[in-house]
Amino acid sequence: MRINVKKKDAIRLNDKEIEDVEAFLYLGATMDKNGGTEADIGRRLGLARTAFASLAKIWKSAQYSTKTKLKIFNTNVLSVLLYCAELWRTTEKDDEKLDTFHRKCLRRILKIHWPEKITNQQLYERTRAIPLSCTIKRKRWRWIGHILRREENSHIRTALTWAPEGKRRRGRPKNTWRRSVEREREELGWNSWKEGQVVASDRRKWRSLLNGLMRPPGHGEDK
Incomplete structure (x- = not known):
């Protein structure tokens, strides 16, 4: 994967040309040429949705208490979603996307369906969760x-703490982690x-x- 390069000559290793890719997985995280973490967040949301859907029988079951369901949700869904989340550079759009997915899951676990309404704050209080x-x-x-x-x-x-010297290019700086x-x-x-x-x-x-x-x-x- 090439980032900010002008020369695009083929790179060969052991007489084999290395394929150019737009993105790849590294230690479980998505790296793409655009930088940032939007692609990784999207992939993690997809994995979390799949994990949540695979446990649909548990969310519908009356054999498990809400407390038990929430524990299963935290350990089997949120753990998948939040892998390496401390390294995400999130935007307001990303935060809203993640919080919306979280609230939809909590409502499904509590069996709150349309047209029944409950405020987000009440939802967090009932599930003892935070955004x-x-x-x-x-x-x-x-x-x-x-x-x-x-x-x-x-x-x-x-x-983390090093302060680079020199002047940056003109224009609005790119938002980074x-x-x-x-x-x-x-x-x-x-x-x-x-x-x-x-x-x-x-x-x-x-x-x-x-x-x-x-x-x-x-x-x-x-x-």
Whole structure:
């Protein structure tokens, strides 16, 4: 797969020409030439829908309690969907897509069908769940906490905290995972990663921070 290259000569290895591809799987994640994580999120949603559909008999069954069904849903559906979610660069559109899928599944488990209505907030309260967008943000910052606690010469810590020098090209910069977490960092009131390292060093404070990220916003009633 080639990214941002002008020269497209064939690449050969052991007298065999390597095929050019638009995307490929690497460690379970989708990598495509457009960058970002939209393709990976789409693939994960497809896998999660298949996993949820394969358990349809359980969702319809009266033998299992709602509590048991929710546990099965979390371990067999959400675990498939949220694999490597801490590395997703999500947009508002992605968050809405993920939250909508989550709410549809919860309504199916609770056997809430049209035209019966229930607000999103009531749905989360009845299932003791939070929006997936909040869960992903918490996973992302939980992982960042591990990075900030690593030794200073750690490559992964350097990749997160290093400030590149020089000037970027004119125009609006492309949104990346790093730019998105830096924006979230500023929303937390930290002007630099050093301030985050101070908080991350205290695991109790960091857990308190993560709990704050799990607070779901209010949701209106569905149409």
